[in-house]
Amino acid sequence: MEAVMLAQTQTKPVQNPAFAQSKRFVQVTSGLDAPGFTMTFSRDEEIYGEGEEAEFVYTVVSGVVRTHRVLDDGRRQISSFHFAGDVFGLEMSAEHLSSAEAVTPCEISLVKRTVLDRMTQENPGCARQLWELASRELSHARAHLMLLGRKTAVERVATFLIELGDRDEDDEAAVKIPMSRTDIADYLGLTIETVSRTLTQLERDGAIELPNCRQIILRNRAALDRLDA
Amino acid sequence: MEAVMLAQTQTKPVQNPAFAQSKRFVQVTSGLDAPGFTMTFSRDEEIYGEGEEAEFVYTVVSGVVRTHRVLDDGRRQISSFHFAGDVFGLEMSAEHLSSAEAVTPCEISLVKRTVLDRMTQENPGCARQLWELASRELSHARAHLMLLGRKTAVERVATFLIELGDRDEDDEAAVKIPMSRTDIADYLGLTIETVSRTLTQLERDGAIELPNCRQIILRNRAALDRLDA
DNA sequence: CGTGAGTTTGACCGAACTCAAATCATGTGG
DNA sequence: CCACATGATTTGAGTTCGGTCAAACTCACG
Numbered sequence: 001m002e003a004v005m006l007a008q009t010q011t012k013p014v015q016n017p018a019f020a021q022s023k024r025f026v027q028v029t030s031g032l033d034a035p036g037f038t039m040t041f042s043r044d045e046e047i048y049g050e051g052e053e054a055e056f057v058y059t060v061v062s063g064v065v066r067t068h069r070v071l072d073d074g075r076r077q078i079s080s081f082h083f084a085g086d087v088f089g090l091e092m093s094a095e096h097l098s099s100a101e102a103v104t105p106c107e108i109s110l111v112k113r114t115v116l117d118r119m120t121q122e123n124p125g126c127a128r129q130l131w132e133l134a135s136r137e138l139s140h141a142r143a144h145l146m147l148l149g150r151k152t153a154v155e156r157v158a159t160f161l162i163e164l165g166d167r168d169e170d171d172e173a174a175v176k177i178p179m180s181r182t183d184i185a186d187y188l189g190l191t192i193e194t195v196s197r198t199l200t201q202l203e204r205d206g207a208i209e210l211p212n213c214r215q216i217i218l219r220n221r222a223a224l225d226r227l228d229a
Numbered sequence: 230m231e232a233v234m235l236a237q238t239q240t241k242p243v244q245n246p247a248f249a250q251s252k253r254f255v256q257v258t259s260g261l262d263a264p265g266f267t268m269t270f271s272r273d274e275e276i277y278g279e280g281e282e283a284e285f286v287y288t289v290v291s292g293v294v295r296t297h298r299v300l301d302d303g304r305r306q307i308s309s310f311h312f313a314g315d316v317f318g319l320e321m322s323a324e325h326l327s328s329a330e331a332v333t334p335c336e337i338s339l340v341k342r343t344v345l346d347r348m349t350q351e352n353p354g355c356a357r358q359l360w361e362l363a364s365r366e367l368s369h370a371r372a373h374l375m376l377l378g379r380k381t382a383v384e385r386v387a388t389f390l391i392e393l394g395d396r397d398e399d400d401e402a403a404v405k406i407p408m409s410r411t412d413i414a415d416y417l418g419l420t421i422e423t424v425s426r427t428l429t430q431l432e433r434d435g436a437i438e439l440p441n442c443r444q445i446i447l448r449n450r451a452a453l454d455r456l457d458a
Numbered sequence: 459c460g461t462g463a464g465t466t467t468g469a470c471c472g473a474a475c476t477c478a479a480a481t482c483a484t485g486t487g488g
Numbered sequence: 489c490c491a492c493a494t495g496a497t498t499t500g501a502g503t504t505c506g507g508t509c510a511a512a513c514t515c516a517c518g
Contacts, residue, residue, distance in 0.1 A: 069371065071458045075379040079371050092364030097371060120357060127356030128349060134363040135321035141370035142298065142308050142326060148377035149418030150304040153474065181497065189378030194474055196498055213483080213497060229300045382506065410465065423506055425466055442465060442514085 032059060032087060032129075034119060036111035041102040047089070050099045054091040056110040060084050063106020064178045067098045068186065078187040080140060081179065083167050087133050103179045148189045151229065156188040157198045158227035161208065165218055174215045181213070261288060261316060261358075263348060265340035270331035276318070279328045283320040285339040289313050292335020293407045296327045297415065307416040309369060310408065312396050316362050332408045377418045380458065385417040386427045387456035390437065394447055403444045410442070 038061060041047055047058065050069060058065075060082050067088055068078040079098060082088045089100055120127040147156055165175045177184075181192040188195065199216075202208045207224055209217040218224060267290060270276055276287065279298060287294075294311040296318075308327060311317045318329055349356040376385055394404045406413075410421040417424065428445075431437045436453055438446040447453060 069375050071375070071379065073458070077375040077378040079374050092361050093368070097368055121353050124350050124353050124356055127353055127360060131356060131360040131363055132321050134360055134367055138363055138367045138370060139322070139326055141367060141374060145308050145370060145373055145377060146298050146300070146306040148374060149306040149415075150300065186378075191475060192497075193476085193499085197474090200498075229302070420507060421465075422467085422508085426506090429466075 032057065032111050032116065034111045034115055036109050036115075038107055038109045040105065040107050042105050043102060045102045047100040047102060047108060048096050050097065051095050054089065054094060054096045055113060056089065057087065057113055057116055058089040058100070059109040059111070060086050060088070061107040061109050063108075064103040065100055065106060065108070066103050066179070066183060066187075067100045069098045076186045077189065078183060079144070080137070081183075081187065084169075090130065090133055092134075103183060153188075153190055153194050153198050154201070155227050155229055156190065157184075157195060157202065158207075158224045159229075160184065160188055161216060161218060162221075162224055162228055165221075174211065174217045177214045177216060261286060261340050261345065263340045263344055265338050265344075267336055267338045269334065269336050271334050272331060274331045276329040276331060276337060277325050279326065280324050283318065283323060283325045284342060285318065286316065286342055286345055287318040287329070288338040288340070289315050289317070290336040290338050292337075293332040294329055294335060294337070295332050295408070295412060295416075296329045298327045305415045306418070307412060308373070309366070310412075310416065313398075319359065319362055319366075321363075332412060382417075382419055382423050382427050383430070384456050384458055385419060386413075386424060386431065387436075387453045388458075389413065389417055390445060390447060391450075391453055391457050403440065403446045406443045406445060 036056075041063075047065065048054075048056075062084055065082040065086075065088060066078050067080055067082070068076050070076045080088075081103065089096060091097060116126075116130070120130060147159055151159065161175065164177065168175050179187075181195050184190075185192045185195045190198075199208070199210060202224075203210050205223070207218075207220045207227075209219050211217065265285075270292075276294065277283075277285075289311050291313055294315075294317060295307050296309055296311070297305050297307040299305045309317075310332065318325060320326060345355075345359070349359060376388055380388065390404065393406065397404050408416075410424050413419075414421045414424045419427075428437070428439060431453075432439050434452070436447075436449045436456075438448050440446065
């Protein structure tokens with residue numbers, strides 16, 4: 001779905017001859033429409049670390065990825081979760097400014113930054129697309145700032161559930177929760193206990209239902225929207 | 230200082246003939262090296278509002294600007310302060326996703342987005358520069374996420390003071406605080422009372438000195454760095 | 459001077475955190 | 489297929505940091 005959006009915003013299908021030529025040699029084409037290859041990562045495996053050289057740009061083919069930063073004493077803040085089609089790890093700086101790990105087993109497509117750099121020089125639309133990606137992330141980060149700085153625990157959890165629900169492609173009654181309570185807590189700037197308590201509170205209030213801890217039914221979407229503020 | 234960095238990252242001084250020609254007609258050239266004009270804003274005046282059409286891109290010539298979002302009930306989160314040389318209001322979307330206001334009286338340079346769009350098509354380096362700007366903002370937002378999600382009040386205030394100190398060009402002993410306590414609070418996700426109390430606590434601890442509320446002397450920079458985590 | 463906005467300080471409160479125990483889930487070997 | 493072990497989640501009890509409400513203070517400006 002994100003991949004579709006990217007394709008739409010792409011000015012033209014990239015007529016770099018080197019690209020067309022290499023197409024048959026690469027294992028896969030990423031959401032970036034650039035030659036690359038794929039890798040698989042198992043649960044909790046590191047994809048790249050903060051401070052490492054930003055050699056590649058990544059696209060989620062399947063699975064879920066988290067990007068985060070940690071303080072010396074272990075406090076962790078997850079800045080975002082990335083789902084199928086999402087691009088991540090795209091940095092302007094030479095080094096990655098956050099770490100990325102697999103939340104679930106996942107398949108990731110990698111594109112060399114040098115390849116991307118060359119493409120941007122030849123195709124102005126490509127540079128624009130990169131700008132668009134950075135922009136989208138910035139927009140998400142801004143929304144997240146409001147959540148972390150000003151929202152209460154219930155509001156944070158409600159916002160999170162709506163966000164997840166919107167991304168869940170197969171819109172069954174139940175939203176699948178791919179990440180642990182710890183991940184949710186570190187994303188929302190709360191503790192696992194508060195996340196858990198808030199979820200059961202929302203269940204008592206009839207807003208959601210918790211068949212098991214990895215599946216949530218949004219029973220009263222309006223109530224959640226009200227909390228989303 | 231930010232303007233200098235922009236100039237450095239610029240591939241070439243833009244040889245768009247329309248630009249060279251129009252140069253003498255415009256009142257000023259912004260940090261974006263594009264034809265534009267300047268406007269002045271008085272204290273607390275709105276520069277643009279959330280949801281308004283993003284017709285211009287802005288550069289601070291002098292003064293300080295804040296960008297923020299508000300919830301229906303008035304809770305406000307300031308995402309960043311912009312100082313001389315900083316570009317702001319650069320959106321990918323058709324509308325601004327936050328509001329911008331003058332913290333102090335300021336002089337702002339405006340460039341039409343359509344002009345910028347044309348330039349990016351003709352000059353790949355320009356698109357890259359825009360990407361770089363978005364990237365820089367993203368990087369700041371990420372750091373701010375960690376602050377809002379995981380840091381204590383003292384840590385937030387210490388981080389803020391260091392940030393301000395680093396930006397204050399004339400490095401006198403005293404850091405000038407251009408914004409009100411309310412602005413600081415809404416930037417750090419705290420209340421004005423907590424900001425105030427934390428500052429006096431830091432003073433008692435000998436880390437800083439408060440000659441008056443708009444001027445702070447960093448007496449023990451190491452202690453602040455330790456808190457910056 | 460007097461006024462009023464902005465800031466500081468104080469007393470109290472409460473939402474979220476901490477520590478700890480109970481419960482649930484998941485995978486493993488018998 | 490079940491019993492157990494291990495980790496994840498939930499629940500409980502008590503604490504704390506930062507918020508709220510209110511009063512005092514500062515200072516710039518008329």
